[in-house]
Amino acid sequence: MDVAAIAHAVEPVLGALGLELYDLDATGPARGRTVRIVVDRDGGVDLDAIAAASQALSPVLDHDPAVQAACPGPYTLEVTSPGLERRLRTPAHFQRALGTTISVKTTAAGAGLRRRGTLTAADDDGIDVEFDTGRERLAYGDVAQARTVFEWGSTGRRTREAARR
DSSP: OOHHHHHHHHHHHHHHTTOEEEEEEEESOTTSEEEEEEEEOTTOOOHHHHHHHHHHHHHHHHHOHHHHHHSOSOEEEEEEOOOSSOBOOSHHHHHHTTTSEEEEEEOSTTOOSEEEEEEEEEOSSEEEEEETTEEEEEEGGGEEEEEEOOOOOTTTSOOHHHHHO
């Protein structure tokens, strides 16, 4: 699957709507493939933006020859936001998450456990994460999975008293 061809076709459409392509996935068998397009913008996206993107993207995906070649056959289009706990895959994703708590799973033998830390730096080669045990440099090739972690603070939790009101 050539997701670059799909990305090339959808980015101008999203740009016209004031959205950016955050991520793109095409998964599943040829008969039932799901094309998941993750969109974002400063301040986040709402349901209206997602609906507008879905309506604008559907005809492009259905009729663009490059997309047809990259994703032949039937598909299900899923347009979504990255959410509060965002998957981090590209250097740009990591750079946008600087200063936040992330969960990282590495590829090193015996290190497959998820660890949480603060993302302190990100460049084209890797990331720096401040863990409880100290700061570590991880190359992107050593990161199996990473995502931001939403942490509820005292302002995010509803107390029993507030729930009763």
